[in-house]
Structures are given as C-alpha cells and as structure tokens.
Amino acid sequence: xxxxxxxxxxxxxxxxxxxxxxxxxxxxxxxxxxxxxxxxxxxxxxxxxxxxxxxxxxxxxxxxxxxxxxxxxxxxxxxxxxxxxxxxxxxxxxxxxxxxxxxxxxxxxxxxxxxxxxxxxxxxxxxxxxxxxxxxxxxxxxxxxxxxxxxxxxxxxxxxxxxxxxxxxxxxxxxxxxxxxxxxxxxxxxxxxxxxxxxxxxxxxxxxxxxxxxxxxxxxxxxxxxxxxxxxxxxxxxxxxxxxxxxxxxxxxxxxxxxxxxxxxxxxxxxxxxxxxxxxxxxxxxxxxxxxxxxxxxxxxxxxxxxxxxxxxxxxxxxxxxxxxxxxxxxxxxxxxxxxxx
Numbered sequence: 002x003x004x005x006x007x008x009x010x011x012x013x014x015x016x017x018x019x020x021x022x023x024x025x026x027x028x029x030x031x032x033x034x035x036x037x038x039x040x041x042x043x044x045x046x047x048x049x050x051x052x053x054x055x056x057x058x059x060x061x062x063x064x065x066x067x068x069x070x071x072x073x074x075x076x077x078x079x080x081x082x083x084x085x086x087x088x089x090x091x092x093x094x095x096x097x098x099x100x101x102x103x104x105x106x107x108x109x110x111x112x113x114x115x116x117x118x119x120x121x122x123x124x125x126x127x128x129x130x131x132x133x134x135x136x137x138x139x140x141x142x143x144x145x146x147x148x149x150x151x152x153x154x155x156x157x158x159x160x161x162x163x164x165x166x167x168x169x170x171x172x173x174x175x176x177x178x179x180x181x182x183x184x185x186x187x188x189x190x191x192x193x194x195x196x197x198x199x200x201x202x203x204x205x206x207x208x209x210x211x212x213x214x215x216x217x218x219x220x221x222x223x224x225x226x227x228x229x230x231x232x233x234x235x236x237x238x239x240x241x242x243x244x245x246x247x248x249x250x251x252x253x254x255x256x257x258x259x260x261x262x263x264x265x266x267x268x269x270x271x272x273x274x275x276x277x278x279x280x281x282x283x284x285x286x287x288x289x290x291x292x293x294x295x296x297x298x299x300x301x302x303x304x305x306x307x308x309x310x311x312x313x314x315x316x317x318x319x320x321x322x323x324x325x326x327x328x329x330x331x332x333x334x335x336x337x338x339x340x341x342x343x
Contacts, residue, residue: 058209058239061091061232064178065211071174072213079170080136082218089212097204099226103196108156110168111199114231115186120201122226123168129221130156130164136219137163156192165189171223182235202228270303270313270324300327 006014065088073086099122103109108130112121125133156164172187179185193199202208207229215221232239273293295301303311303324313324 058091058236059242060182061209061211061239062088064182065091065213067178068171068174069213071177072171075170075174076167076219079167080218082136084136084215084219085217087214087216089214091209091211093207093229094210095204096200096202096206096208096226096228099208099210100196100200100204102224102226103199108164109193109196109199111190111193111201112172112187113190114227115184118183118185118231119228120190121187121228121231122199122201123171124224124226126222126224129215129219129223132219132221133167134160134163137167155194161192164192182238183232185231202230206230266306268303268305270301270315272301272315273299302330 069086069088073084076084076086102124103122106127108125110123110125112123113119114121168189172189175187176185208226209229209232211225211227213223213225215223273295275291275293277291297315300312300314301324302309303313303326305311309330311326311330312328313326316323316325
C-alpha cells in the first residue's frame with residue numbers, strides 16, 4: 002500500500018469528513034499493540050557521505066563555455082580543419098549513475114587534476130576517438146574506423162599517444178580557465194578499457210557532469226565527470242551568477258598599458274624665482290642677469306603636466322643640462338583627507 006494518497010483519494014476523504022461519514026477524533030490516541038507491531042524501524046548511517054545538493058552552477062557553465070571556445074580554437078589550428086565545440090549545462094549525479102556512461106564501446110580517459118585535487122573521468126562516445134585520430138593524422142573528413150563485430154576496438158600505443166596530445170589541448174584550456182578560481186593541473190593519466198578500472202570515487206559520491214558537443218569535421222560528445230569534493234571549497238563562487246564586470250582580458254590590459262606608456266607628458270624643472278618691480282621689468286634688455294633665490298646645490302621642484310611631483314638637483318650629462326630626481330613630492334592633505342594639490 003502506498004504511503005501517500007493520490008489527489009482523488011484526498012478529495013474523497015475530505016468529502017467523507019464533511020458529510021460525517023468519517024468521524025473526526027477530538028484528541029490523539031496512543032497506537033494499539035497491533036499498530037506498534039506494524040511500525041518498522043529504518044536504519045540510518047550518520048557517517049554516510051550522501052550530500053543534498055540543490056541549485057545550478059551558472060559560473061561553472063560560463064567556465065565550460067570558455068573551455069569549449071579555447072579547445073575549439075586549439076583543435077582547429079592543430080588539425081587545419083574547422084571544429085566547433087559547444088558546452089551543455091552541467092548537472093549533478095552520483096558516480097553509480099555516471100558509471101552507466103562507461104560502456105566498453107566508448108573511450109574512457111582518466112585525468113589527474115593535480116596532487117591535491119584527485120582525478121576526473123572523460124568519456125568519448127563511440128567513434129569520437131577514432132574521428133579525432135583520423136583528423137589528427139590528416140583525414141579532412143575525420144572518418145574513424147568502425148568498431149569490430151564485438152563493438153570494441155583497442156587503440157594502439159601510437160594512437161593513444163596522438164589522442165593524448167589532442168586531449169592535452171582540452172586539459173590546457175581547463176587549466177587556464179580554472180586558474181583564477183582553483184589551481185588545478187589536469188593531465189591525461191591513462192586510458193581504460195575496463196569500466197571497473199575507471200572508477201575514481203565511491204558509488205554514492207556526487208559527480209559534476211559537463212558535456213561538450215563537437216561538430217563540423219568531427220562530431221561527437223565528450224562527457225567530463227569531476228568529483229564534487231574537488232570543487233566543494235569553491236562551491237559558493239560556482240553557484241553565483243557570473244559577473245562580466247569582474248572578468249578581465251589580459252591581452253586588453255597589456256595593450257592598454259603599452260598605449261599609456263607611449264603617451265607624451267611635459268616635465269618642467271623650476272630653476273628659481275626672482276621678484277622685481279614693474280619699472281625694472283620694463284628696463285630689461287638682452288644680456289641682463291636676474292639673480293634667483295636658488296644656487297647650484299638647491300633642490301628644484303619638478304612639475305609633470307603642471308602639477309608638482311618631484312624634487313631634483315641640476316646636473317650636466319654629456320654636455321647637456323639635466324636634473325637628477327632626489328625625492329618625491331608629498332601632496333598636502335586637508336582635514337577631511339582631500340588632496341589639496343588637485
């Protein structure tokens with residue numbers, strides 16, 4: 002008998018209570034001995050590591066998009082043929098369910114994520130590994146060999162080496178994308194023919210499943226399973242919506258820095274000051290000398306774009322007059338902390 006009532010049974014029960022066919026007790030009564038015998042105890046293991054995880058990981062989906070874009074660019078340049086890669090929204094499932102993807106006809110690759118982050122499993126669907134190998138070896142149509150009659154074909158040592166180099170483009174894209182959040186160092190560790198040897202976590206452990214669709218000259222699906230325990234330290238950042246304003250393009254920053262370094266600015270050293278009357282100023286002529294309030298040992302103020310910035314002393318360098326900076330000028334500040342030099 003089911004433990005809950007369906008909607009029709011609930012409606013019938015409520016109607017019977019309203020018509021009086023079912024009496025409503027004023028107070029609760031203790032269960033009879035027969036009812037107590039029908040109560041079954043259920044064991045619960047307090048040491049169980051089953052996790053209750055809710056919600057999506059929008060930041061992880063955004064990172065997977067970046068991985069897909071970088072991997073598509075890398076593999077296109079490597080094979081000299083157009084390959085498009087798109088990522089699907091990530092999902093959470095237990096490894097006992099993920100093991101269903103480890104069919105013998107698929108190519109199973111075990112990644113190491115670094116000394117402190119464990120391992121991950123990448124599953125290439127049937128025929129995808131052969132298509133990648135064909136494209137890497139010069140077949141523009143990337144047509145892989147079909148499996149044998151048993152639905153399985155062993156990769157040779159050379160094929161594994163070539164496939165490892167192609168997958169290194171994927172792991173490099175993962176490493177660069179994850180670097181600001183988690184310093185993982187993914188690397189292809191081994192290929193597995195037996196699904197039982199590709200188990201990297203207990204069956205009740207939760208995995209994050211990320212799917213990547215390859216299209217163009219190569220078509221197929223890559224499934225990447227990462228233990229949830231690996232990303233648990235940064236789960237808060239992964240569950241937050243991605244912020245476009247916080248992301249920075251290193252190439253843009255370098256270009257901006259290069260352009261700013263080329264901007265010309267005017268630097269002027271003030272040799273000294275002299276105060277004279279208007280009558281003497283009108284009598285000045287070529288050859289007259291004005292006595293300044295400084296000498297050759299005095300520190301002179303240096304202004305940049307009209308603002309005082311440094312102090313320096315005059316020097317003769319290669320028969321040219323110059324100024325050697327001795328110290329920076331500290332701007333005066335008001336009572337509220339404002340810069341009075343501005």
